[in-house]
Amino acid sequence: DVVLTQSPATLSVTPGERISLSCRASESVDTYLHWYQQKPNESPRLLIKYASQSISGIPSRFSGSGSGTDFTLSINGVELEDLSIYYCQQGNSLPFTFGSGTKLEIK
Amino acid sequence: QVQLKESGPGLVQPSETLSLTCTVSGFSLTSYSVSWVRQPSGKGPEWMGRMWYDGDTAYNSALKSRLSISRDTSKNQVFLKMNSLQTDDTGTYYCTRDVAGSSDWGQGVMVTVSS
Numbered sequence: 419d420v421v422l423t424q425s426p427a428t429l430s431v432t433p434g435e436r437i438s439l440s441c442r443a444s445e446s447v448d449t450y451l452h453w454y455q456q457k458p459n460e461s462p463r464l465l466i467k468y469a470s471q472s473i474s475g476i477p478s479r480f481s482g483s484g485s486g487t488d489f490t491l492s493i494n495g496v497e498l499e500d501l502s503i504y505y506c507q508q509g510n511s512l513p514f515t516f517g518s519g520t521k522l523e524i525k
Numbered sequence: 526q527v528q529l530k531e532s533g534p535g536l537v538q539p540s541e542t543l544s545l546t547c548t549v550s551g552f553s554l555t556s557y558s559v560s561w562v563r564q565p566s567g568k569g570p571e572w573m574g575r576m577w578y579d580g581d582t583a584y585n586s587a588l589k590s591r592l593s594i595s596r597d598t599s600k601n602q603v604f605l606k607m608n609s610l611q612t613d614d615t616g617t618y619y620c621t622r623d624v625a626g627s628s629d630w631g632q633g634v635m636v637t638v639s640s
Contacts, residue, residue, distance in 0.1 A: 452626030467625035513585040514572040
């Protein structure tokens, strides 16, 4: 199974900052890498598909990059509503594994 | 409007079988695949398996011996059955519509395995 390692586990941020979250795959997943946001007591929400493609209705401050084994989710100007847990998921090979998440909290 | 809703028992006895239903609306099960994803409290999601749009299935190898996914297209429903439940099967179970990744999620159903 493909193992996705997300770092850092927790990130303390100041509103307005530009931040980057990392997701590293144990083997190449090409660009079959998706990012999700999960707020407390809510279902996850798809943020970015295929590493860098935007999703309708998601604010433009969210962007993704990478291919192969190294991926980044960036938030350009963090807002308070972005305090959540972010997960990556690979869709290249079965089973479609998830990372363990990065939690954003206020500094 | 795409909607998915999970239903099933909130409490299951250890060693028993879990049966969940995902009822969908706003799309056809013969055009889109549906996955089951579960999430223990405080942990990351785990992909369990998928019902492909063409009726084929795929399972997480870690669960394959205990898991079965089926569907009734006339009722717009996808079913999950998992046997020999243990306490570490406790968590929230979601069904998702898969377009690119899990693009739409149900609200989830909390399942507790306890005697």
